[in-house]
Amino acid sequence: RPLAGRGGMEGPAPWKRLSKEELEDQYSPSRWVIRRGAEEALRTYSHIGDEATKKARATRKSLLHVSYGDGEGEKLDIYFPEGVSEASPFCLFFHGGYWQSGSKDTSAFMVNPLTEQGVTVVVVAYDIAPKGTLDQMVDQVTRSIVFVQKQYPCNEGIYLCGHSAGAHLAAMMLLANWTKHGVTPNLKGFFLVSGIYDLKPIVYTSQNAPLLMTLEDAQRNSPQLLLEVALTRPLDPACHVLVSVGQHDSPEFHRQSKEFYQTLRQGGWNASFEEIHDMDHFEIIWNLTQKDYVLTQMILRTILQEP
Structure with missing residues (x-):
């Protein structure tokens, strides 16, 4: 039955009209792949990332x-372009895996196409559940960016790219309080790929088992909900936010991306929305290994400031 009547849930959010089974289905990306079975899709994604x-x-x-910090899991990998320059643009990548799987050690999808064009790529690890909580992950991502800015103060811009749960973590940086870190990163762009921006639906799915997320945790860590009430305006009007989703992502992933894009626009952000043709939740990111892939080209055009 629909979840709308449950305690602590009010308002007209579309996901509340879904039954628990429908919600589980909508937030299980591997159920929506069209060219291979769910298990094969996950295996292929892992294999391509590893290679x-x-x-x-x-x-x-x-x-x-x-x-980038004292914690055992607070590590990052930096991949430099030919003719290493500390003045290059930097693109930080945050992997997906529903905040409970995935690793920087299998997530260097975009390294070769971007470094070929003079971009330094940083692949960031964070403590996934059950070791890490969402609050800790957001804090770790914040500190990884501060670390890069302090290590490479002459950078030509820091760009954040995240996939799925990683897109959520990157999106949280739109609202970060940098003053307590003593440095404001030179953020120039965000590439948010098949992300989740309102975490409340996840509380009611099996994905929440290792996360142990309460509705309060979800509210505090939902960029969609935070931006709706935020009084802050973009620090840099030129900072571009690309919200992208795969054509074959689930309807809920589509809704979340479109609503987040609309909220960004209403908040004065320089945002654009792209549905990536014929891509599912996994293909959309593993194709970043290809330099002629449409999303790779969008990312490079933004970083290299080409029209």
């Missing part, structure tokens, strides 16, 4: 497992 990372580490100058 891309091996290739990046074999062919690019890199600094691996760099500590």
